[in-house]
Amino acid sequence: MWEIVGLISFARYQHIRWQECAFLIRAAQDRCVQAGHGEEEDEKEVTRLFELARRQPTQDSRVKDLPRLHDRPARQAFLQVSWAAVQSQPPKNGGVLQKQAVEAWVVRVWEPNPPQGEEPLEWVLLTSLPVENAAQAWQCVDWYTMRWTVEDFHRCLKTGCSMEMRHLQSYENLKRLLGLVGPLAVRLLVLRSCARQTP
Secondary structure, eight states, X not given: OOEEEEOOOXXXXXXXXXXXXXXXXXXXXXXXXXXXXXXXXXXXOEEEHHHHHHHSOOOEEEEEEEOOBTTBOOEXXXXXXXXXXXXXXXXXXXXXXXXXXXEEEEEEXXXXXXXXXXXXXXXXXXXSSOOOSHHHHHHHHHHHHXXXXXXXXXXXXXXXXXXXXXXXXXXXXXXXXXXXXXXXXXXXXXXXXXXXXXX
8 A cells, every 4th residue: 555645636636545545635725525424425515625624623632843844943833633534525627537526534733822923834634544533643644744854855866866867768777776866865864954953
């Protein structure tokens, strides 16, 4: 099972779901959803994803370390989390594989009282993984915070290791090259982290 973390379109996560891959994405669009799984769609109210996520009561809270991100320094934040089962409705227009809802879980994490001058954190995440308790919800949040490290790893592959300049055509050659430059990209990330901590 592969796990996809990031921002992707409805058609893409619909495709990923049917390939039996797990996904964890941050919702970028306020899609139409229905609460719950398995019931007849006609019996449930259709609402917007962000509205449904924000209606859920706080189900847990804790202090989390937020990593440094571009112009925002690393800091600690008091976060609250809630979750619910949803069925995300396909768009009426546009290319999708099937006009069928995708069952998922919505996890909302937010900062109720950010420090003065700081923009409050709020993420609305969608995942195919079951979220039935606080530990599973926080696991999704932890995985999502790794997104920027994954993006930096890919940037190291592209720029630090010149991966795109190789113009490889076969899967086998690409796999061999990744075996060589993957550890190098990780080492570049470690060196960058060390330089930030002890300049």
